[in-house]
Amino acid sequence: MKGCEWCNLSEEDKKYLLSDTEYWTVYLADEQDYIGRCIIILKRHCGSLPELTDDEWMELFLLIKKYEKCIKTVFDAELCNWSCLMNNFYKSPEPCPHIHIHVRPRYKKPVVINGNTYLDNHFGHHYSSGETEQMCSKEDIQTIYGLMKKWLNS
Amino acid sequence: MKGCEWCNLSEEDKKYLLSDTEYWTVYLADEQDYIGRCIIILKRHCGSLPELTDDEWMELFLLIKKYEKCIKTVFDAELCNWSCLMNNFYKSPEPCPHIHIHVRPRYKKPVVINGNTYLDNHFGHHYSSGETEQMCSKEDIQTIYGLMKKWLNS
Numbered sequence: 055m056k057g058c059e060w061c062n063l064s065e066e067d068k069k070y071l072l073s074d075t076e077y078w079t080v081y082l083a084d085e086q087d088y089i090g091r092c093i094i095i096l097k098r099h100c101g102s103l104p105e106l107t108d109d110e111w112m113e114l115f116l117l118i119k120k121y122e123k124c125i126k127t128v129f130d131a132e133l134c135n136w137s138c139l140m141n142n143f144y145k146s147p148e149p150c151p152h153i154h155i156h157v158r159p160r161y162k163k164p165v166v167i168n169g170n171t172y173l174d175n176h177f178g179h180h181y182s183s184g185e186t187e188q189m190c191s192k193e194d195i196q197t198i199y200g201l202m203k204k205w206l207n208s
Numbered sequence: 209m210k211g212c213e214w215c216n217l218s219e220e221d222k223k224y225l226l227s228d229t230e231y232w233t234v235y236l237a238d239e240q241d242y243i244g245r246c247i248i249i250l251k252r253h254c255g256s257l258p259e260l261t262d263d264e265w266m267e268l269f270l271l272i273k274k275y276e277k278c279i280k281t282v283f284d285a286e287l288c289n290w291s292c293l294m295n296n297f298y299k300s301p302e303p304c305p306h307i308h309i310h311v312r313p314r315y316k317k318p319v320v321i322n323g324n325t326y327l328d329n330h331f332g333h334h335y336s337s338g339e340t341e342q343m344c345s346k347e348d349i350q351t352i353y354g355l356m357k358k359w360l361n362s
Contacts, residue, residue, distance in 0.1 A: 106269075137293070138290040
């Protein structure tokens with residue numbers, strides 16, 4: 055849809071593409087406040103979960119299974135927090151929501167990437183939805199992306 | 209499962225039952241920080257989304273469609289925030305998570321229940337996950353429950 059930035063992602067936005075299936079694409083999030091954080095985006099413009107087709111809903115389930123396994127295997131996450139919120143779209147006087155699912159892996163143990171240690175300081179509690187507490191370097195994001203991509207392709 | 213409080217809800221816990229389907233039950237949440245807030249609970253003990261069966265996943269989709277329609281029709285919500293988190297279980301040294309989905313309706317306009325006005329002060333932003341900001345009286349919760357139950361049964 056014209057004017058929807060989620061329908062018209064730039065090449066820069068697409069740089070961390072992890073999966074491209076029949077109905078969905080999955081990207082590693084730029085914000086790695088939770089290591090392995092991803093966004094699952096519907097390929098067509100659609101504004102709410104009830105408007106998904108049965109086939110889209112079933113393929114989403116396959117992706118949930120695949121990504122939770124990937125994240126637990128590669129980074130030893132304890133669980134994943136799944137959410138479909140869409141609040142930001144409603145800041146606009148004419149909201150044009152586009153379905154996407156947030157995947158936030160949660161960690162009991164520290165995750166070490168290139169010698170840098172990342173802690174989930176709120177483990178056992180709601181994820182932090184405010185400011186990013188720890189910056190992840192571009193090099194570390196690239197490593198996270200490479201590790202996930204390798205697992206997904208194996 | 210023995211020891212799982214979600215498998216062994218008390219009669220008090222069950223007082224706001226809205227739906228009882230083949231695989232799920234839905235309750236109005238005690239905490240009505242977002243008017244019409246509900247919890248969808250799997251009837252069997254199961255710890256994560258990937259472990260759901262296809263039939264459970266498909267029935268969840270039917271409930272998402274039904275409840276989003278109910279909440280939009282009865283209270284004029286703009287959207288619903290859907291999440292599957294399960295963080296609290298992981299405070300325990302031996303976590304025993306039990307799948308449940310949070311439904312938080314979001315409101316652009318005030319909702320009036322029995323003459324009391326409820327505002328969604330963070331509309332267009334992430335839901336508040338901290339302290340409840342506005343108390344909802346038992347009478348108003350009962351009214352919310354009655355209105356939803358009536359729509360669901362009609």
